[in-house]
Amino acid sequence: MVRLLGASTAGRPVPWLRTLLLGGAFHDTTEDGLLASRFPYTDVWRLYGTPTAWVIGQRGPQCLADVYHPLSHQHVEVADGRLLVTTLTTSRFPPLIRYDTQERGEFTHCACGRPGPAVRVLGARPPFFRLHGHTVSARELVDLATAHEEVDGAQVAVGPDQRVQLRVRLAPGAADDHHSHAWIRFRVLESHLALAACAREQPDAFEVISVDELSGPSALVFEEF
């Protein structure tokens, strides 16, 4: 997908691309709107799901952006904006009962005219965020960082291009150098399987930096950096 987008950015059209079949967000995270603008003549079929709930819904070329139709064995509820999923058959794995996907969503109408419910997925619910398909808790990362005595406070900043900074305020007397940042990064990743897998594939996606002050009390901030 990155190579295809690169080709279209370079001004080379891809008229031979008739159909795109994409897995869930853990497969490809390119936004629907970007796909529509770069490949206007391509039919896009896509799944929606999370690594823990597996596939929840799907969308076709006529569907509105970010709108998905739940699979017949997945019962989706929206409770206070939270997307909950219940598996309706024991033959599917994993069996879920009102599983909280940590994502926000709303019921809506879809342009495709398909019968049954349609859900617009609005993204991860803070303090959770999406990183290359994985749903990660900023609160958990902050807790992992501050478990070390060198760290006084911490905050997660999510920037464009799905890059993540774990910003730490170091304790008085703690060494502020590349080695201590790398050590904190190593210890956090050691305790977080999903993030560690992501950082292995894309080492630049997650970095630890030290700051004098955090941007407010929130565990998660969205900023340009």
Ligand SMILES: [Zn+2]
């Ligand atoms: Zn639709």
